Amino acid sequence: MSNKDKPQRRATSFDVARVAGVSRAAVSRAFTPDASVSPKTREKIYQAAKELGYRVNYVARSLTNQRSDLVGLVVAGLDNPFRSLQIEYLARALLLRNFRPILLPTSKEADTSAVIGQLLHYPVSGVIVTSDAPPTEICEQCAAEGVPIVLINKGDDIPFVDRIISDDRTAGHLAADHLIDIGCKRLAVMAASSVSYTARRRSDVFLSRSRQRGVEAQLITVRVNDYRCGFESAPELGALSADGVFCVNDYMACGVIDRLAANRGSPDVPPIRIVGHDDIPQAQWDAYGLTTILQPCDLQAEQTVEMLVSRMANSDMTARVEFTPVELIKRKTS
Template structure:
């Protein structure tokens, strides 16, 4: 009598070979891309594998080949709609290119170097980092191990890794020029208290361009880059409301909270009292409740550039360091007045 609670025996290539009446090497060749095997043998092996529920041990094969089809993706802030869509598009793109994504969360408490180090243990084909900038040492370890590393919207880590960066300068200029063209002369910029490389780049560009034009900017750094952080920041905007007629929020997710706080907690009319430009163009920015004017940072284009950098590096490991800029545009909605 079979014990219903006992674990099912793991099917291996020997079992498939026995049932198909072929050698074990024939089974291996059947599941190896480009390997030579007759159609008759392939059909026998596929049929036997299906009957037995056999699956190729990809990790074991990667150890044998010293390289797998796995690509590590290190990401943080997965509650952010921008990040969630970015990771979804990266995963889809990797699958379409024949790779398998492994997602590791690079939250503030996590050490990015440790996360990348753990990926190297799986003989990954490459690593994409969208969380904190990895330290130079782990970048060089990736290079020494022949593992391409692409960092997205991060500062230069000091090692010659490939990078894709959004055009912060253009984004800051577009936000400033649109607010001024819409009649604003008293500006403020809202950032999280702990700014990332990309958030800081947007804010600095906006402030620098405004200062060059002789228009001062009130900096408001408060909370986190979240809806809740935006609600908290709205209280600080309200304190200087008489000094502000134009607001640049450096991320849509943050701006959603700022908008709700200003409107519902402090009775400020947008755009009649204060005009607002945000940044990212997440899906929620187009919702009728918000209808935000925003700087468009295309997730699809950003991901395509990232994946192309990785593919080029895999095809030609000796390429010089690649740094590509992803362009931005402005989409006007109801939080600003028509110029």
């Protein structure tokens, strides 16, 4: 076998140190966030690493330090555009704090023990669990392993497990007040409230607020808070003679809008004002122009990562809850 046919040896930190003319410890500090190294030395090391094609082996480093830069993201409902946006901002926020996210897709029907097994095979520094993902067993096992964890939009009250929750109370008030203020007299809220903590909170507050304002409101129960269920359940609005509806997420609201558009002119589907929740990118499209409640993914991600980092620093703190503020965004549907 000729030299050119031989597999190339991967460059090591020793190689970088030799080329840069520094110690191996200096190389390690140069690639460690916030470590002390002069700008001139760091630049020499980065240039040598670039020439050699050197990359830091974070897994090997984690074995040495007994801690990694890895953070698990346990996620379900990736078909929902909001979830994709939420994960994008969480990943960005983690990277800004020098963590590396590991995405673990799951579902309510998934074998939670398998998810836990996959997660704890890695020396993760923390775990973030989003809404719709099954949390309880994951939280209990991670806590037993001493792994910090933060839940997003989850109702589970678990010792030493922190939560970030969108301000669903304000969201329900905003939706009801807006529809009533523009003249709606017969309201409905569409939600799979039995399977979703946020859907239940938003729909309950909406119904309560409508009653306080002296306006009739009905709950349309769907199986899942998704586009298909919104599309399939839209005719029930006509059966209720509703003139205003709050869909507990935009994904479902888009399904309602498309079904109403398909049946425009039918006596079974009267004109109706619509409010969603989340402000997904599609809500801004001309085809929808959806009035909605903004749940700011960027702020929520910052809150989540900040809470996770503080939990890493002090694992014995009592469980905390922090709310993400929301805002009404008015467009053409109401």
